[in-house]
Amino acid sequence: xxxxxxxxxxxxxxxxxxxxxxxxxxxxxxxxxxxxxxxxxxxxxxxxxxxxxxxxxxxxxxxxxxxxxxxxxxxxxxxxxxxxxxxxxxxxxxxxxxxxxxxxxxxxxxxxxxxxxxxxxxxxxxxxxxxxxxxxxxxxxxxxxxxxxxxxxxxxxxxxxxxxxxxxxxxxxxxxxxxxxxxxxxxxxxxxxxxxxxxxxxxxxxxxxxxxxxxxxxxxxxxxxxxxxxxxxxxxxxxxxxxxxxxxxxxxxxxxxxxxxxxxxxxxxxxxxxxxxxxxxxxxxxxxxxxxxxxxxxxxxxxxxxxxxxxxxxxxxxxxxxxxxxxxxxxxxxxxxxxxxxxxxxxxxxxxxxxxxxxxxxxxxxxxxxxxxxxxxxxxxxxxxxxxxxxxxxxxxxxxxxxxxxxxxxxxxxxxxxxxxxxxxxxxxxxxxxxxxxxxxxxxxxxxxxxxxxxxxxxxxxxxxxxxxxxxxxxx
Amino acid sequence: xxxxxxxxxxxxxxxxxxxxxxxxxxxxxxxxxxxxxxxxxxxxxxxxxxxxxxxxxxxxxxxxxxxxxxxxxxxxxxxxxxxxxxxxxxxxxxxxxxxxxxxxxxxxxxxxxxxxxxxxxxxxxxxxxxxxxxxxxxxxxxxxxxxxxxxxxxxxxxxxxxxxxxxxxxxxxxxxxxxxxxxxxxxxxxxxxxxxxxxxxxxxxxxxxxxxxxxxxxxxxxxxxxxxxxxxxxxxxxxxxxxxxxxxxxxxxxxxxxxxxxxxxxxxxxxxx
Numbered sequence: 220x221x222x223x224x225x226x227x228x229x230x231x232x233x234x235x236x237x238x239x240x241x242x243x244x245x246x247x248x249x250x251x252x253x254x255x256x257x258x259x260x261x262x263x264x265x266x267x268x269x270x271x272x273x274x275x276x277x278x279x280x281x282x283x284x285x286x287x288x289x290x291x292x293x294x295x296x297x298x299x300x301x302x303x304x305x306x307x308x309x310x311x312x313x314x315x316x317x318x319x320x321x322x323x324x325x326x327x328x329x330x331x332x333x334x335x336x337x338x339x340x341x342x343x344x345x346x347x348x349x350x351x352x353x354x355x356x357x358x359x360x361x362x363x364x365x366x367x368x369x370x371x372x373x374x375x376x377x378x379x380x381x382x383x384x385x386x387x388x389x390x391x392x393x394x395x396x397x398x399x400x401x402x403x404x405x406x407x408x409x410x411x412x413x414x415x416x417x418x419x420x421x422x423x424x425x426x427x428x429x430x431x432x433x434x435x436x437x438x439x440x441x442x443x444x445x446x447x448x449x450x451x452x453x454x455x456x457x458x459x460x461x462x463x464x465x466x467x468x469x470x471x472x473x474x475x476x477x478x479x480x481x482x483x484x485x486x487x488x489x490x491x492x493x494x495x496x497x498x499x500x501x502x503x504x505x506x507x508x509x510x511x512x513x514x515x516x517x518x519x520x521x522x523x524x525x526x527x528x529x530x531x532x533x534x535x536x537x538x539x540x541x542x543x544x545x546x547x548x549x550x551x552x553x554x555x556x557x558x559x560x561x562x563x564x565x566x567x568x569x570x571x572x573x574x575x576x577x578x579x580x581x582x583x584x585x586x587x588x589x590x591x592x593x594x595x596x597x598x599x600x601x602x603x604x605x606x607x608x609x610x611x612x613x614x615x616x617x618x619x620x621x622x623x624x625x626x627x628x629x630x631x632x633x634x635x636x637x638x639x640x641x642x643x644x645x646x647x648x649x650x651x652x653x654x655x656x657x658x659x660x661x662x663x664x665x666x667x668x669x670x671x672x673x674x675x676x677x678x679x680x681x682x683x684x685x686x687x688x689x690x691x692x693x694x695x
Numbered sequence: 696x697x698x699x700x701x702x703x704x705x706x707x708x709x710x711x712x713x714x715x716x717x718x719x720x721x722x723x724x725x726x727x728x729x730x731x732x733x734x735x736x737x738x739x740x741x742x743x744x745x746x747x748x749x750x751x752x753x754x755x756x757x758x759x760x761x762x763x764x765x766x767x768x769x770x771x772x773x774x775x776x777x778x779x780x781x782x783x784x785x786x787x788x789x790x791x792x793x794x795x796x797x798x799x800x801x802x803x804x805x806x807x808x809x810x811x812x813x814x815x816x817x818x819x820x821x822x823x824x825x826x827x828x829x830x831x832x833x834x835x836x837x838x839x840x841x842x843x844x845x846x847x848x849x850x851x852x853x854x855x856x857x858x859x860x861x862x863x864x865x866x867x868x869x870x871x872x873x874x875x876x877x878x879x880x881x882x883x884x885x886x887x888x889x890x891x892x893x894x895x896x897x898x899x900x901x902x903x904x905x906x907x908x909x910x911x912x913x914x915x916x917x918x919x920x921x922x923x924x925x926x927x928x929x930x931x932x933x934x935x936x937x938x939x940x941x942x943x944x945x946x947x948x949x950x951x952x953x954x955x956x957x958x959x960x961x962x963x964x965x966x967x968x
Contacts, residue, residue, distance in 0.1 A: 253910055258926055265752025265924065265934035268730060294910045295923060300902055303813065307906035310814070311821045315910060509735070509930070516735050528928040536732040573928060614928055 250289050250591050255296040257319030258573030259612060268535055272612040278604045282595060289591050309333045314579040316592040317599075322375040322575050326368045335583040336372040340593055347601035354597060359618050362570040369465055375577040376596070377570035378605040379615035382631035383434060383526040384545040386533070391418060391521040391541070399546035403490075404554040410497035413521045420497035422512075422520035425660070426505030431524060432659070434567040435494075440487045442551045445560025447483060451476060466693065468647070472684045473695040479676035483558040485669055488662065490556060495663055503660055526568065527631045528614040534627060545630035568631075572615040574608070576600075647683035654679045723943075726936035734932040749937040753924070757938055759913065760920035765945065767829055767904075767916060768897045771836040772890045779841040780886065783848030784874050788860070798849070804842045810902075817906055827911040832897075832904055840893045847889060851882050887956025891949070898946060917942045 254275070261275040279291035294315050297304045301324060308314040309328070325334050341355035348357055355363070358376065368374050387399060395416045400406040410420035425432045441448070451463055451471045463471075471477035478484065495502070499514060512532075515523035516539060523529075533543060550564040576596060583589045598604060602621030609617040616628050655676060662672040688694070726734055728745035736742075786798050816835055817826075825831035860873050868876070879886070901918040908914045921942065924935040950957070 258928060260923075262923055263752075263755065265756065265931060265937075266730070266746060266748040269752070269931050269934065270731075270929050271931070295912045295915065295919070296909075297905050297919070297922060299922060299925065300905055303902055304905050304909065306814070307817045308909045310818060311826050311909065313826065313909050513735050513738065516732075526928075532731065532929065536735070538732045538736045573926075 250587065251292055252289060252317065252588075252592055252595050253292050253294050253315040254317040254595075255294050255315040255319045257296075257575070258614070259319065259608060260295060261293055270531055270535070270613070272608065274608045274611040275599075278599055278608065281604070282598050285598075286591070286594070289595070291595065309579065309581075312581045314581055316578065316582040316588060317596055318577045318579060319573075320375060320575060320577055321571060322366050322368070322377070322577070323571070325374060325577055329368055329370055329372075329374065332580055334374045335578040335580050337374060337376060337578065338372050341373060341376070345597045345601060347598050347603075354600075357600065357602060357619055357621075359570075359620065362618055366570045366575075375575040376600060377572070377618045378574040378576070378600055379572040379609045380568065380570055380618045381526050381528065381572035381615050382566050382568040383524060384547055384630055385421075385522050386515060386525055386529065386543050386545050387522045388515070388518060389542040389544050391416075391518065392544075395521075399544065400549045402554065403549050403551040403556075406549040407494070407497075407555070410494075410522075414497060419499045419514060419520040421499075421522040421524065422510075422514035423495075423498040423502045423524065424505040424508055424511050425498075425503050425663070426508075431511075432491075432656070434524070435491055436487060438548050438565065438567055439490050439551065440484075441565055442560050442563075443486050443490065443556055443558045444481075444483045445563075447477065447481070465647070465687065466691075469684045469687055469693060470695045472680055473688070479673040479680055485673055486556055486558050488659070488669055488672065490551070491659075492663060492669075503663060527616060527628055530627045531613040547630070570618045573612075574605075574615065574618075647680065648686055651679050651683035723936050723939050726932055727940045728937075729933045731932055746933055749933040750941065753921075753934040753938040753941065756923055756934075757917060757920040757941065760915050760917045761941075761945070763829065763914055764898055764917040764942075767832050767836070768894045770829075770833045771840060771897050772893050774833065774837040775840040775844060775893055776886055776890060778837065779844035779889070780848055780879060780882075781874070782841065783845045784852050784878055786845065786849045787852030788878075798845075801842055802846050805846065809839070813902065813906070820907060826907055827909065827914065828907075829914060831907040832900075832916070835903065836893075836897050836900075840896070844889045844893070848882060848885060851885050852878055855881060884956050884959035887953050887959070891953055891957050894949060895946065898942075 256275050259272055259275055261273045262271045263273060264271050275293060279293070282291060283289065296315070296319075301320065305314070305318075305320070305325070305328075309331070314333075328334060342353050345351045345354040345357060351357060359380070362380055363373070363377065366373065366375065366377055385399075391413070392398065395412050395418070397409045397412050400409050413420040423431060448463060451467050453467075468477060499520060505511065511520075511523055512525065512529065514520040515525075516533070516536065518541060533539060547566070548564050550562045551559045552562065553559045576599070578589070578592055578596070582592050599608075600619065602617075602619050605619045606617045606621050606623050609615055609619075610623070610625065613625075616625070616632060617623050658667070658672050658675050658679075661667045662669065667675075722739070725739075725741045727749055728747070729737075729742055729749075730746055733742040733746075782801075786794065820826050820831045820835070825834065855878060859877060863873050863877055899918060900916070901922075904916045904919055908916070908919070917938075921935060921938040924931040924938060
């Protein structure tokens with residue numbers, strides 16, 4: 220009991236001394252700008268070879284030389300549990316003044332009025348860029364326009380770009396006698412040969428994280444449903460937004476121009492299922508997404524579908540026993556599908572990487588805070604700062620015009636400006652998305668036929684569209 | 696001979712089970728010494744050279760947060776034990792109007808998942824100006840931890856024969872003395888079990904500290920500090936697991952000292968429903 224009594228007294232003292240007295244905020248008279256840098260959050264490397272960047276500290280130091288009245292504070296924030304973190308901070312009005320976030324994750328909050336429409340500010344000159352008349356001109360236009368929210372505005376500026384590609388083991392390819400394919404038919408032939416030679420042709424993830432499945436569906440749909448997508452978009456410029464908007468999709472479903480029973484829609488499902496013969500066993504149950512990477516580096520799989528973020532990791536790997544190459548998604552031709560379109564193959568990615576910055580309305584409502592926040596954001600995104608920042612991390616490519624050269628990133632650069640007009644990338648509702656994924660899994664496992672699967676999806680599609688239309692008051 | 700073989704088979708099976716149980720912990724330690732390439736090429740086994748610098752690197756990152764975690768978990772467990780033992784004693788030994796209703800109201804809170812109360816609890820903390828402070832973690836943890844503790848302790852206090860308290864009263868003991876010198880010493884194993892369970896929960900909590908300490912990094916707790924090594928596109932496995940290992944050490948030390956209470960508490964029915 221003595222120990223208990225002593226610990227009670229001790230803990231009470233600690234409780235009183237340490238529990239109180241901490242208050243966030245600057246104690247001097249400086250204007251404090253809080254920044255969450257997402258993947259660019261500065262952190263000293265834990266050891267040599269650790270992939271991290273401290274460059275944001277340099278940028279803050281440079282800025283403080285020009286504006287000694289401003290204090291830049293980088294908050295550590297959270298990459299996981301973003302929704303809970305963001306929602307609670309917004310409710311408490313404590314969101315960092317510059318918030319690193321994936322733009323599409325905050326689009327759902329637009330109706331709540333939490334985020335500042337940056338369009339008017341993008342028209343202003345960026346004084347840190349010589350001769351600049353409009354801040355928006357420092358970004359690549361196509362990729363930036365593609366990150367407009369469903370309401371047509373830009374809520375986050377992106378300093379980097381990401382692109383995906385097929386990484387292949389050059390030694391295995393040489394041994395089996397195959398070359399990087401250009402068309403889907405060649406791609407299937409290459410995988411068939413690799414399979415016969417005893418390799419897993421490609422490591423694929425359709426388990427815990429189904430991003431890869433979404434990429435596959437989108438990029439195949441983009442090619443196979445080319446004519447339909449053009450019709451749905453009514454001839455308007457392709458590069459705007461993600462291509463098919465939610466409203467256009469709802470209208471197309473309501474008027475019968477987009478249906479799960481359309482033969483070209485069913486063709487997308489068939490092509491993915493045919494392709495799945497070459498995935499590793501258990502691809503539907505992958506729990507750890509890095510398992511895909513491990514199959515490739517350990518030479519069990521001849522290919523993996525990954526992105527620019529894997530390059531540095533592979534290049535820093537002293538135990539990698541092979542050379543690798545990267546090729547883009549092969550075009551689907553008439554040889555593989557009667558629905559093959561123009562042969563233009565778009566990419567998966569764009570200005571959707573890790574360097575996207577939004578400003579909460581709690582900041583923009585305070586004119587002084589907004590003035591400095593905007594000024595720092597302009598400074599941060601200026602080519603002399605943003606390009607070295609992106610290069611220092613080494614996972615992505617700058618979305619800022621300026622001098623940049625990195626031979627490792629070359630394979631990923633050819634698709635920029637031609638991003639997929641995927642309808643599926645804009646899920647109708649969250650429930651629909653879940654149902655879609657589960658139905659696809661059942662189809663892949665042969666639990667249901669293609670006809671049964673598309674019957675289910677047609678019903679779900681109609682249900683989701685009715686829900687959206689009644690919510691948004693759309694009538695077609 | 697037959698007995699010997701049977702024993703050997705049992706020992707073999709038990710060893711395999713023990714290894715399987717311990718393997719996640721062993722794997723954590725193996726991984727703590729690896730670089731990312733070592734981790735990717737040899738997931739399950741240890742690798743050479745061992746990278747001790749993972750520990751120094753991660754220590755630099757998380758050491759400020761260990762003290763925060765100790766304060767939060769320590770204060771919570773003391774506050775929770777004081778309040779819950781008093782409440783449980785009252786519920787067990789006294790009769791007052793609405794006693795059953797109040798008790799059912801309290802234990803019915805066990806049925807509400809924490810995630811459902813995340814936003815309302817957070818709004819309450821905002822109104823009380825407790826965000827970005829350690830109080831914002833300690834107070835709700837004490838409140839939340841009490842429910843289970845009251846439930847367990849009340850059953851135990853209720854089972855202590857009334858005659859013991861009666862004799863003490865005859866000898867002139869006050870109600871406070873009855874509680875402090877009779878009831879509490881008798882339920883030490885229970886208190887130990889509840890304390891260990893509570894510390895485990897608060898030490899490992901991630902979401903609540905994340906939302907409460909949203910922008911004041913100096914007040915982050917260990918689980919938040921460790922997340923600096925995990926990212927959407929890239930995770931530094933070695934330092935992350937070195938961090939997990941360091942974070943587990945205080946708990947291991949605590950278990951070493953409280954194991955006897957914990958086991959005694961479990962065997963005497965502390966966490967039997």
